[in-house]
Amino acid sequence: MKNSLRDLRxxxxxxxxxxxxxxxxxxxxxxxxxxxxxxxxxxLAFRIARLFGRHIEDVFDDGRGPTAxx
Amino acid sequence: MxxxxxxxxxxxxxxxxxxxxxxxxxxxLSVFAATLWVPQSELLHxxxxxxxxxxxxxxxxxxxxxxxxxxxMMQMLALRAISFSALLVLLLATxxxxxxxxxGAPDLPSFLLLPAFASVYGVSATVMxxxx
Numbered sequence: 001m002k003n004s005l006r007d008l009r010x011x012x013x014x015x016x017x018x019x020x021x022x023x024x025x026x027x028x029x030x031x032x033x034x035x036x037x038x039x040x041x042x043x044l045a046f047r048i049a050r051l052f053g054r055h056i057e058d059v060f061d062d063g064r065g066p067t068a069x070x
Numbered sequence: 071m072x073x074x075x076x077x078x079x080x081x082x083x084x085x086x087x088x089x090x091x092x093x094x095x096x097x098x099l100s101v102f103a104a105t106l107w108v109p110q111s112e113l114l115h116x117x118x119x120x121x122x123x124x125x126x127x128x129x130x131x132x133x134x135x136x137x138x139x140x141x142x143m144m145q146m147l148a149l150r151a152i153s154f155s156a157l158l159v160l161l162l163a164t165x166x167x168x169x170x171x172x173x174g175a176p177d178l179p180s181f182l183l184l185p186a187f188a189s190v191y192g193v194s195a196t197v198m199x200x201x202x
Contacts, residue, residue, distance in 0.1 A: 020079075021076070023077075026140070027077065028143070028199065029079075029141050029143040038143050040142070044142060
């Protein structure tokens with residue numbers, strides 16, 4: 001699944017380690033999420049979206065629905 | 071020098087690595103003691119024998135605690151690696167047992183099962199982690 005996690009993190013000026021601390025996950029998990037190699041559980045996806053003040057579908061795109069939501 | 075900031079799962083994994091190292095050193099020493107030293111006192115003798123067994127149990131507790139404290143992706147990888155390693159070691163041990171019965175292969179000491187599992191787990195968890 002595609003996501004905009006890397007862009008959102010960089011907008012905040014955070015390192016992967018900073019984001020890992022905010023989300024209480026490992027840095028390796030952040031790396032896998034950003035590379036699209038791991039799809040998070042629904043609770044983690046909600047935590048990510050809330051951290052950046054976005055809706056889940058603004059952060060994650062499964063390629064099946066409307067792409068952007070304003 | 072400032073201490074590197076770590077997320078809670080990363081810190082838990084580092085703690086486990088340090089504790090595991092300590093437990094393994096204590097285990098090796100206790101095995102040497104149990105093998106080489108036969109105390110006169112019956113109680114002390116049993117304590118020397120019980121020490122490596124208790125350390126193995128402590129290692130297992132720390133291992134499961136490290137998985138419990140990890141995040142969802144690392145838990146998934148650990149559980150996959152455990153499944154794969156347990157299946158492989160059980161399969162090979164059972165096959166070897168069949169060979170013992172059928173063709174008289176030498177006995178496989180059962181104390182090798184956990185080290186075999188730990189070795190396969192170490193390699194498979196690393197490979198899965200790199201591929202992830």
